[in-house]
Amino acid sequence: MTISNEWIPIAQIRTASIATKWLGKAIEVRGWVRTRRDSKGGFSFLEINDGSSFGNLQIVAPNALANYESDVLNLSVGSSVTIKGVLKESPGEGQSFEMEASAIQVTGQADPQTYPLQKKRHTFEKLREWAHLRPRTNTFGAVTRVRNRLSYSTHQFFQDEGFFYIHTPIITASDCEGAGQMFRVTTLPLDKLPIKEGKVDSSQDFFGKPAFLTVSGQLEGEVYACAMGKIYTFGPTFRAENSNTTRHLSEFWMIEPEAAFYELPDNMALAERYLKRMIRDCLQDCVEDMEFFDKMIQPGVVATLQLVLDKPFEHLSYTKAVEVLLASGQKFEYPVHWGADLQSEHERFLTETYIKGPVILYDYPAAIKSFYMRINDDQKTVRAMDVLVPGVGEIIGGSQREERLDVLLERMTASGLKEEDYWWYLDLRRFGSVPHAGFGLGLERMVQYVTGMVNIRDVIPFPRTPGNAEF
């Protein structure tokens, strides 16, 4: 049996407009068997998935095939196959097209006695133990394609808007980013650490000083924004927090745009355009996947996203938000008062009950936000913004940065930070300082929002959480 090297993605056959051009023609597909149904009518049905689309291709395998008895009747779930045949309109219900096989080559068998995946539904918890096999399931295939689309949209959006893609460092020697607990990076022998004056002598370490995995590329992003105008980063970030929730990972992917001459309103508008671009692209290009999420994962998610596209985002100052919460009559576990950070129950009320959609909160009390956020004229609040969405909560956190050297120095002193650790960051304010702003978006939270997937561990291929780095 000779099989050519030309095969077509099943996604093409799932798209009626493209499929028609293959009708009646000999084609080849390659993929994995999802299920086999034998018929005594002299043929078997195979469902083949190759990852290119949510839907499968139904193969009709006639018993006239030379290897029908020996191979086809032994094909089990998970086996890989290469199939040649002719694309036809399907007389059966459930699919428009099917392929009448003329040659089936079994590439790799999957022993049904030991192959963990069944045709039946598995819990997400169990599938996490099989992270190497779960992309072969409907849900994880769909999540993977949506995640890919969101990543692609990110680059398309920022490139279209004139932002430069900047690669900020993964390893950083400044532990001053302040966004959370950091992972230490070292080549020192852990069983025999060099000790000097009772402390680890980091001068002997690889970089001659303590080094860490980045928690944010923001400070480096500001450097490039203050030269290139508009930049964005898109890379992995690491947080060594011992958090065990459905919305936190130890390793996650973050998109951080930063733009010179941008003030907070520009920043908010950018965030809104960006989120809408991603949603629009997913609804347009991941139709089958989104239909699946809408039906099986979170009923109504498509309509909700469509609604988000049609309406401008609500804006609410922190002060107004506190008033709304106080006036709501809702009983909260944590009482609300001006100056306190909003708890997730408060955020949930605002976005899920009060606004019923995305909401941008801004102008937070200075005391609960980072030192680099620009102080407002009231001296009490800073130009910070959070974008909250129903279900997920905070999906974006950002701010206009403090560009005035004297004010920034004051804020650093008040936060107990040392000027010398930030000399290069402060230089941006010494030489040609400009107003600038940016934000960070957690890719996984965006995937959660768009798909309705409840647990963040199920929207990243190989989740890293406290106590779990398998695979």
Place this chain on the structure above:
RNA sequence: UCCCUUGUAGCUCAGUCGGCAGAGCAACGGACUGUUAAUCCGUGUGUCGGUGGUUCGAGCCCACCCGGGGGAGCCA
């Protein structure tokens, strides 16, 4: 890190009062069928998370340890 909850067949789970370890699905064998998570008949399946204790006897009670899930905090 704190609180709650959970761990029994490949998977999902039941297991009463402490007294021989169970069901459905999957798998396998057969029947039937342009089938759609096909259907029908039949067959097999166990370190009851681990260690120790109480008891004539522990899946069940007690102690400690490990894993999973949910909530909180931290944040994206």
